[in-house]
Amino acid sequence: MPRISVQYLLSSLSGLLDQYSSSKILGVSSALLAQLTKIGFLHKNLPVSHLYSVFFAAGDVTPWNALIAALSRQGFPVIAIQAFSVMHRIALPLESYSLCSSLSAASSPQANALNLGKQIHAYALKSGEMSSIFLGGALIDFYSRTDDIQGAHQVFDEIPVRNTVCLNALLNGYVEKKLWMEGLSLFRIFYSLRLDPDDRTISAVLRICAEMSFSRLGMQCHAHLVRRISGVEKDVFLLSSLVEMYGKCGLVGKVHFVFRMFDHAAGEGRRDVVLWTSLLNAYGRNGLFDEVISTFEEMLVEGTEPDEIVMLAVLSACARSGNVMKGLLYLESMVKEYKLAPRHEHYSCVVDLLCRAGELGKAWEFVDEIASEDSGNGGIMFAVSAWGAILSACRDSGNVKIGKLAFQRAIQLDQDNVGMHVELSNLYARVGMWDELAELRNFMVDKGIKKDIGFSRLEIGN
Template identity: 55%
Template structure:
């Protein structure tokens, strides 16, 4: 079903000194059996006067639990390399538990290449360490390598679980591979126990069908899941909102959002962003402004640059450039710098060109000049040429920087 070629790692070599594995004959010293009794004091031989006493600095033997805990707390490449060296020296690196923790560590540090090397060195692999590597491929958006690795998991006899399927469904969503996604769906129904209780798994299903354009199928999955899922319902609802939004059904986004509120499910920042975007694209300005206001007053959230961007885009499309300019400046005061959302200024710049607003356009030129946003120079040239904005000092400074 899937290609069995070895995955090509997209990541450039990182500065992780990978320790050499022990020879095959080396194995970790097993911890003492809890059933063995300590020797009787009477039976113990007195120490020989000539025998050297134990060194007070001698390190106790490492065990897998201590290593796993150290690996989990590691946050830097140098520290990861040191722990990996200790694990290899003690022999525990070949353990699926310690080795799997190292795979997860390298994935967290962004080195999928080293994670793959560590995975290949584990003699007896399990689904948990395979899932950690699969997550690394997915997070690095290495879709071909991800699919190839799923095929290799099957060859290794590693059975997919809910986490595996969530990753597979995300891959299918990104590649619009609906046939493979349907196979994963069928496998889920047959093999995964208590799948109906997993909101994230069903959310991945809804997202996959939505990204593949099958909104009706996504809605069927959503309806069946919402009857069963009792936790983290907002994740499931947000996936459905996204499915509508991606397919241009903006009125359905707003209706589903209102239905969500009726059911007493409080939205999060992502759900509100989806609905704000739907308001912007469908021209529902008043509803969008009301929703933005409710973020702070109703839900106690701090709007991010993306939320401001949706509102500015919505106001620009409605020709309300003055209000859009005020919102953009509010974002700067709230976030500092350029507000953290350069796309906001692009929307405003395009609107100035479209509606011929020279005054705001000139102010925007000065603002961009102060930030040295060189990437927008060509856009500024088009604006000036099309709307008669004079080449002032600000733009001259931009050209000088270029």
């Protein structure tokens, strides 16, 4: 359906307002626009006058609410905001439903409408709409999505009634900003407010436990899910969160147990690729690289198609286990069999694989080959880690020429990378190039480039 046909339909509906009941025509119009946005026929540059002409005679907010909600959901936040502005301009009452939909549109990166969200917040305070628990949750979600976590917390303090949705919106805001301890502090007040955490709450807390290695709290969340959330064994999203949490806490036995929970619940059902990815990453994070490869092959036997993230986990396992032939075979199958386009992370894993196996020459040939396929711009196709692998191999073999080239490519991507400067200094020290070593260290001091000091944290006690 071309763009002109959409305009013609809207104009025709507008003309029917004079002949038939406006409420019926408006209902059809809003339903039509909702369907057009769903199936992609509504052009983003469709003139606003055509889009709203059929709605101007409406004294009812219902079709407007439906229009704004449909546009916001289907990826047209700018047009949704324009519809909200027109609705306000023609003096239609602004209800909680239209305000919530407009806040969702305003939080979209495409709209970049932070000021509109704050204006809606001010309107809600003055009009008394802050008493709506739905609008309170929408405001918290808006501020969280726009990286204003203080604004989200302010709204949380302002709303008179709080429910689990409101707390989840703020909790997810803390998690996205990696404010782990603040998120845990918020989680602790759930029961003081006589609210029960739901699956979304536990999922956010599990991510905090994974990042902070809070294994005991993670196991308590697991127990809560089993006792209070029905059907957790079939919820791939929750199972993946549990697998990731146990994997980052180093509890590999628990990882396998959670993964097999799906078998007992789903019978012959096929596990989602996300769940397989969580298992592969958990094994790889704990050094079980052979299990990564065997699990990947089990996944293929089950009939689950791999994606780019799965292939990255497998290639990384091949690199660390020294399985050169399988690693190269998997990279080839990624393109030919699974029709996936390798990214710089995949190529970097292959470079690391060859360097760890002592094949520095083949690694450099591989880089040149990819560079030639990429119009000679091979530096962009490889991450800093790939050049670090080559430089590390050069340090072991004493190859200064290739080591310098790898260092130059790496600093084009990250000029202040500490690891690359340290590796080059180690290479100079190995071959006895003391003048160059002193010059490099003086450069690091002048630029303030320092090696990070490692530290560990242990969870002690109950």
